[in-house]
Amino acid sequence: MVESKKIMWMLKKDLLVLWRHKPRLFSIFLFPILMIALFGYGMGGSIDNLPVVVVKQSSGPITDQTLSAIKGLDLYDVKDIITDPDKAKDMVKNGQVKAAIILPTDYEDMSSSQSKAVTIYVDSSDQMATQTLVPTTQALFTQISTRMGLAKIQTTTAQSGVNSTLSPINYQSITSSINFEIVKQYGDIKYIDFLVPAIIAMTVMMGAMMSMGESLAGERERGELARLFMTPTSVSTVVGGKIMSRLVIQTATALVLIGAAIALFGITINGSMLLTIFLLILTALCFVGFGIMVSARVSTQEDYVQMVMPFTMPQMFISGVFYPLETMPWIFQKIAYISPLTYANDALRGVMLKGLTIGDIWVDVAVLLGFTGLFFMMGVIRFNRDI
Numbered sequence: 001m002v003e004s005k006k007i008m009w010m011l012k013k014d015l016l017v018l019w020r021h022k023p024r025l026f027s028i029f030l031f032p033i034l035m036i037a038l039f040g041y042g043m044g045g046s047i048d049n050l051p052v053v054v055v056k057q058s059s060g061p062i063t064d065q066t067l068s069a070i071k072g073l074d075l076y077d078v079k080d081i082i083t084d085p086d087k088a089k090d091m092v093k094n095g096q097v098k099a100a101i102i103l104p105t106d107y108e109d110m111s112s113s114q115s116k117a118v119t120i121y122v123d124s125s126d127q128m129a130t131q132t133l134v135p136t137t138q139a140l141f142t143q144i145s146t147r148m149g150l151a152k153i154q155t156t157t158a159q160s161g162v163n164s165t166l167s168p169i170n171y172q173s174i175t176s177s178i179n180f181e182i183v184k185q186y187g188d189i190k191y192i193d194f195l196v197p198a199i200i201a202m203t204v205m206m207g208a209m210m211s212m213g214e215s216l217a218g219e220r221e222r223g224e225l226a227r228l229f230m231t232p233t234s235v236s237t238v239v240g241g242k243i244m245s246r247l248v249i250q251t252a253t254a255l256v257l258i259g260a261a262i263a264l265f266g267i268t269i270n271g272s273m274l275l276t277i278f279l280l281i282l283t284a285l286c287f288v289g290f291g292i293m294v295s296a297r298v299s300t301q302e303d304y305v306q307m308v309m310p311f312t313m314p315q316m317f318i319s320g321v322f323y324p325l326e327t328m329p330w331i332f333q334k335i336a337y338i339s340p341l342t343y344a345n346d347a348l349r350g351v352m353l354k355g356l357t358i359g360d361i362w363v364d365v366a367v368l369l370g371f372t373g374l375f376f377m378m379g380v381i382r383f384n385r386d387i
Helices: 004-020 022-044 061-071 085-093 127-160 171-175 191-222 224-229 235-265 273-295 301-318 330-336 340-354 362-382
Strands: 050-055 076-082 099-102 116-122 178-184
Touching: 050 061, 050 085, 050 127, 061 076, 061 127, 076 085, 085 099, 085 116, 099 127, 116 127, 127 178, 127 191, 191 235, 191 273, 191 301, 191 340, 235 273, 273 301, 273 340, 273 362, 301 330, 301 340, 340 362
Parallel strands: 050 076, 050 099, 116 178
Antiparallel strands: 099 116
């Protein structure tokens, strides 16, 4: 027979336990809100404000109208208007912009029968941004080409006269005023190529952080850490041992993932394999440090999981794993720059897709090292061997 008073007592007891564990209570309510917001804005958002540079090699009304049309589209965030095509290409290569739109030197010449070659030089390593930029820019210049062609037809008709005995006007060649050219800096990048480096980094993050819950918080809950500390063992020795074991396991997991991606999907690593392995080790070390920092003060594995989930899952959405940061509201884009996974993704994509060297990704490496040092320092300082 069901005893309602005892059921209510058990409910009250569980609610009191939850109330006493404030991090767990906070996570229960915060986590669903974060996930629905990030998932909705990410998957349901549109790609806007992609940084581009425009190369203007002539001056006149047509150029001015073209620049106004480019600035009028929400897709573009025009960072600069310059005159040097090589500088624009370097800006794309250095990651300052996603694409360079290069207008030719004869862009204002309406008398020429030759089509004008407008070039978009695009960072194809960001596959989703490329898929949006190229067709939109092509459609824009198709409209501009049509307007230029109509203007040329009017000019040609006025000059030839209605009863002119000159040869017939080739309207088709006149309306094809712009020849749109696409130059993909890193060739054709498939979505799987774009996805794999970030999936590897995300897997390392999830594996490192979740395993630390079992390794420290779980052992503390089962009393194994207390028995270990009864021996003449220092905190630094315990932490060092946990670091080494997690590091070996997570690096091995990442290497297996790379091997599987190469075998199954034909992924190629354009940069150094040694540098790729170094980045994997650094990423694993960074998130192991985060796990130690969180588990330093919690007494149960459940508390640990509830505390790390609001950090791990949102990073999958705000760090550019599945889609560009530009799909997110500006506030989430800013938050992405305090996420270690953002820098791990950027560095691994730079090496694996672009063939960059350590000198090209030193900022990402420095930030990851900084996060790693901060996490370990806080973890060791806050580590409580008594709870």
